[in-house]
Amino acid sequence: MNLSALNRKLDAISPGIHAFIDDGAVHIEGQCSSYDDVVRCGILAARLHSRGVVNDCTCADVKEEPMRLPETQDLSLDGRSFDVVVIGAGVVGCAIAMELSHRNLSVAVLEKEYDVAVRASSRNDGMIHPGIDLHPGQRKTYFNCRGNRMYTDLSQRLGFKFIRNGSYVVFDRWWNLLTVPFFHLRAAMCHVDGVRYVTHRKLGRLQTSVASWQKGAMFLPSSGIVEPYQATVAFAENAADNKASFFFDTAVLDLICTDGLVSQVITNRGTIHALSVVNAAGVYSDRIAALANDRFFTIHPRKGTEMILDKDAGSITESVIAKVPFSDVKQHTKGGGVVRTASGNILVGPDAHETIQREDDSTSSQSITDILAKHKATVPSLDKRQIITYFSGTRACTYEEDFVVERSTKAGNLVHAAGIQSPGLTAAPAIAVEVASDIDNIFSDIYKRSIKVRSDAILTRKAPHVVSEMPLEQRDELIRSNPDYGQIVCRCEQVSRGEIIEVLRSSLPVYNIDAVKRRCRCGMGRCQGSFCSPSVAGIIAEEAHCSFESVCKGLGVFVKGKVKETSR
Numbered sequence: 060m061n062l063s064a065l066n067r068k069l070d071a072i073s074p075g076i077h078a079f080i081d082d083g084a085v086h087i088e089g090q091c092s093s094y095d096d097v098v099r100c101g102i103l104a105a106r107l108h109s110r111g112v113v114n115d116c117t118c119a120d121v122k123e124e125p126m127r128l129p130e131t132q133d134l135s136l137d138g139r140s141f142d143v144v145v146i147g148a149g150v151v152g153c154a155i156a157m158e159l160s161h162r163n164l165s166v167a168v169l170e171k172e173y174d175v176a177v178r179a180s181s182r183n184d185g186m187i188h189p190g191i192d193l194h195p196g197q198r199k200t201y202f203n204c205r206g207n208r209m210y211t212d213l214s215q216r217l218g219f220k221f222i223r224n225g226s227y228v229v230f231d232r233w234w235n236l237l238t239v240p241f242f243h244l245r246a247a248m249c250h251v252d253g254v255r256y257v258t259h260r261k262l263g264r265l266q267t268s269v270a271s272w273q274k275g276a277m278f279l280p281s282s283g284i285v286e287p288y289q290a291t292v293a294f295a296e297n298a299a300d301n302k303a304s305f306f307f308d309t310a311v312l313d314l315i316c317t318d319g320l321v322s323q324v325i326t327n328r329g330t331i332h333a334l335s336v337v338n339a340a341g342v343y344s345d346r347i348a349a350l351a352n353d354r355f356f357t358i359h360p361r362k363g364t365e366m367i368l369d370k371d372a373g374s375i376t377e378s379v380i381a382k383v384p385f386s387d388v389k390q391h392t393k394g395g396g397v398v399r400t401a402s403g404n405i406l407v408g409p410d411a412h413e414t415i416q417r418e419d420d421s422t423s424s425q426s427i428t429d430i431l432a433k434h435k436a437t438v439p440s441l442d443k444r445q446i447i448t449y450f451s452g453t454r455a456c457t458y459e460e461d462f463v464v465e466r467s468t469k470a471g472n473l474v475h476a477a478g479i480q481s482p483g484l485t486a487a488p489a490i491a492v493e494v495a496s497d498i499d500n501i502f503s504d505i506y507k508r509s510i511k512v513r514s515d516a517i518l519t520r521k522a523p524h525v526v527s528e529m530p531l532e533q534r535d536e537l538i539r540s541n542p543d544y545g546q547i548v549c550r551c552e553q554v555s556r557g558e559i560i561e562v563l564r565s566s567l568p569v570y571n572i573d574a575v576k577r578r579c580r581c582g583m584g585r586c587q588g589s590f591c592s593p594s595v596a597g598i599i600a601e602e603a604h605c606s607f608e609s610v611c612k613g614l615g616v617f618v619k620g621k622v623k624e625t626s627r
């Protein structure tokens with residue numbers, strides 16, 4: 060398709076929509092009648108195969124809400140200088156911070172929320188994808204394949220749970236079997252090892268909860284699972300152990316560029332000087348790029364809803380059971396499915412819906428009903444009554460449906476790790492390696508400084524104690540040495556006072572109830588914290604030396620007067 064053909068097609072969607080090329084990217088502007096049409100125009104423009112799509116179309120029926128900003132307004136960071144400022148503490152920003160912190164560089168991570176992994180990085184399936192359903196030429200495929208292989212070593216070194224439990228892509232029609240050679244071909248092209256066809260009979264034996272009328276499945280042994288927030292916390296804690304500074308409640312509001320370089324980062328807590336900047340701002344990564352006058356892609360958020368079942372339902376599978384994706388091509392979801400999480404719950408979802416709101420965490424009963432109906436076709440025993448909670452997250456999709464991991468052409472010291480939609484959790488460690496090498500090049504090209512991995516870099520992290528998973532003798536010994544480990548606070552997940560204190564004394568402590576929950580699962584069980592939250596708040600108050608009343612659940616600042624920085 061050429062530009063005039065594109066303009067004709069855009070005009071047919073909404074009269075007056077106009078496309079033009081600027082700096083290799085296709086820009087579209089005009090007024091559409093609905094947000095769906097805005098997205099349709101963007102998808103159409105992506106067919107031009109330009110550098111990227113900048114979609115400036117508006118619509119009358121719905122307006123985008125402004126970015127959620129922290130309440131904090133102070134000058135506590137004014138005048139601070141760092142070699143690298145990373146914007147965003149999702150899994151991508153934290154993996155990048157970890158990689159950079161091993162080098163002779165001073166690193167700061169700026170995050171507008173109260174903790175790491177508050178946005179997409181805690182609102183996902185936790186699947187370490189095999190990558191078979193990605194397009195062989197895409198950057199996503201490259202980073203997914205490398206990232207998947209890195210998780211074994213990372214989980215061992217950094218002490219977080221990673222289980223390579225494999226996934227079954229189940230066929231529900233006989234004609235699906237014709238696609239078996241296609242799976243093998245894709246596996247070879249995407250470097251996915253060990254893919255094999257499992258017959259109907261064998262599937263029935265291996266996965267007893269799968270419907271008896273299924274016609275077999277492809278088994279993908281390289282598929283794995285993590286608790287996504289625990290992996291992100293592990294990356295962040297290792298970065299903090301290596302002297303990276305984390306600033307929460309700190310939003311980047313503007314970038315000042317001088318002579319083609321970002322020189323100052325304006326935040327709600329003052330102006331920070333940076334020799335280089337990494338854009339890992341998730342759904343706001345196009346806005347950060349725009350602050351540096353580098354507009355060549357647009358994020359169109361795509362919401363996904365997930366539900367978590369009680370651990371009683373854990374026997375459904377030890378693995379991941381997914382429906383063959385053909386029926387959902389338009390949904391742009393790798394499908395998730397019925398997923399056994401690293402902690403033994405069953406997670407079902409997600410779906411995929413375009414939304415104008417970048418931080419749309421709302422859930423609807425319609426989504427829950429639809430997701431359940433879809434997966435009941437594969438696993439009939441799924442039961443709505445087993446749901447203990449549900450949540451939504453938004454994927455940071457570009458119209459090219461690919462990641463943007465590259466040095467900016469407008470600001471020579473800015474690196475984008477942008478548009479990281481699924482499988483961004485899987486890809487994060489590999490993206491971090493690439494971004495760190497871009498930063499090395501920035502320092503050698505611009506500042507003539509050679510960047511090296513420090514010989515004293517700490518490459519490991521001690522796994523926190525998980526009392527409920529310890530053998531009895533070991534548990535006994537631990538309780539004898541510290542009775543706090545024998546005092547159970549969260550009865551559903553069997554989390555002890557000792558474990559809570561341990562996370563509050565870690566290298567990246569965050570003093571609120573949700574942060575504790577993410578780190579040691581206190582409040583993640585059937586009662587969802589109804590019973591243990593007051594006790595957790597009490598322990599936080601003791602550890603932070605503040606009043607019980609000042610401890611927050613999540614949003615907002617935790618302890619008044621406490622410095623919201625972690626660096627040693």
Ligand SMILES: Cc1cc2nc3c(=O)[nH]c(=O)nc-3n(C[C@H](O)[C@H](O)[C@H](O)COP(=O)(O)OP(=O)(O)OC[C@H]3O[C@@H](n4cnc5c(N)ncnc54)[C@H](O)[C@@H]3O)c2cc1C
Pocket residue numbers: 146147148149150151152169170171172176177178179180181182183184185186187188309310311312339340341342343344362363364365409451452453454479480481482483484485486
């Ligand atoms: C429903 C769903 C299911 C998924 N399932 C999987 C899966 O199974 N496997 C997989 O590999 N991937 C999955 N993904 C994708 C994965 O979750 C994301 O790709 C990944 O979390 C992206 O990480 P990130 O760090 O780029 O973004 P985020 O986690 O969104 O982090 C970006 C951070 O930047 C901060 N920020 C933004 N603007 C500013 C600013 N101006 N100043 C300061 N801070 C700012 C935000 O607050 C946020 O914390 C899923 C995603 C969704 C939504």
